Amino acid sequence: MLLEVSNLTINYDKAMIINDLSMHVDSGELVSLVGPNGAGKSTLLRAITGLVAWEREITRRSVGEDITIEGTVKFEGERIDQIPAHKIVARGLIHCPERRRPFREMSTYDNLLAGGYLLKNKKEMEENLEKVYQLFPILKERSKQISGTLSGGEQQMLAIGRALMFKPKLLCIDEPSTGLAPMIRQEVFDSIVDIRKLGITVLLVEQEVSTVFKMSTRNYVLSSGKIIAEGTGKELLQDEIIRKTYLGL
Amino acid sequence: MLLDIIISTLINGSVYALLAIGFSLIFGVARIVNIAHTAFYMIAAYCIYFITNSLNLHPLLGMLTAIVLVTLIGLISYKFFIDPIREHEAAVLIATIALAMILQEVMLLIFTGDFLSVPSLIKGYMEFFGVRIAFQQLLTIGVALVILAAVWVLLRKTRLGLAIRSTANDREVANLMGMNVAQVAMMTMGVSVALAAFTGAVVVPLTILNPHMWMHPLIMMMAVVVLGGLGSIKGSFVGAYILGMAESLVVFLIPMGSFLKGSVALSIMILVLLIRPEGLFGVAFEEER
């Protein structure tokens, strides 16, 4: 198992956002995580990649909320729930965050360099940059442009490209198609298929259930912080209740 | 007169640019409003005074020692004074005000409130259309510009610069790139204080030392940062020369103008806040850092 989450419970103040959740991702899979808004999908990804723990540190130091995390997260068989976010990245578990979040005042090129921050040498940086440009030629065209001025689709490609710069073993992508025009969405989904061909395992959070179920090897349906169903797209679509209640199809 | 104004604009502008950029850096990366920033500039100046006048060593040695020492003091005060309360913006503000006052009082104790000065690095002057320009003035401008260029290189061309800019843009996402943002903040504080110390070093032969000498530059620096846009390095640079020029014009053209220079800066600051709160090059802050 590449990623294994066991009995994860997360509370923000008194609200339980993730409720005794267990899930896993095997090497080579494309696992999707679907469910209604506010189900806790982003929080789960943020917990896996150490951001919830980081947020907890920060809020402890200020007057913010009280965040508690229980349970374990293992990556390649080793616990990562106790190590800081920036060290989790070094192991090859990369998170492409919700709402794209490019470094808005920096150029496309500098954003990609930031993605390769942990790379040891220039040569590797050049090679990975070339691969990202191959996957998203538009980024090469826009390399000098300030990323805040890119279109939504371009920003999404940049966010994915930036996450690819450090050659992830597992790439977690949070709602890449949200807010994009249908044509651009398809382009983004196609690129995710291409990413898998590079041998990268993907954990994908998406609202666009019908498209995602065609691509994924397995899916989890999340609601109110709990996994309420798991299976292939076909299996899940056969279940009337899940289809109507949770997937809105 | 015109030449006087130009020289004085360049000197003041460069000093404010150096101070404002250092101040902006640590604000951008860690959202720390460091009121003690110019107090570090002051202790660098005193440090140079001490080494040259009391120990009779070469001013250049004094400057180098001052920069290293003040940067260390800056890092230590960050570690023990600011870092523990870093996420609490109001507390940080109060702590840095306290830090500035402490540094002022310590200088007052050691050096008294007397007006002191440090000799020029190079003596002499040249005459240009009847105006005397001291070589020291040219040296100060030249070195200041070199330091500004070095900061640009640091931010644009180095790995630390990339981490500083990324963290200033979006601290959380910087984490996701493998950047240790707490460490980046610490390093930025080092760079920021070193800049303040450098500023003290380049300008000390041209100024009068006094334990209150941090006040006026603080006001000017804040005005520059507001004018240029909080967090914008380019804005700080441009804003610094605009205010440096405004100050020179007031001092040279208005009788008794040197008493007015602080209020001119503040008036410009208030005007900018009214018309364009985000400043000339400011970026409206996003919800996420």
Ligand SMILES: Nc1ncnc2c1ncn2[C@@H]1O[C@H](COP(=O)(O)OP(=O)(O)O)[C@@H](O)[C@H]1O
């Ligand atoms: N920083 C936070 N503080 C308090 N509540 C939060 C925070 N982040 C998310 N939540 C809450 O957690 C729940 C799950 O949010 P999220 O993980 O963003 O859901 P999803 O990504 O599935 O839409 C929501 O009810 C949201 O209001």
Ligand SMILES: [Mg+2]
């Ligand atoms: Mg979400």
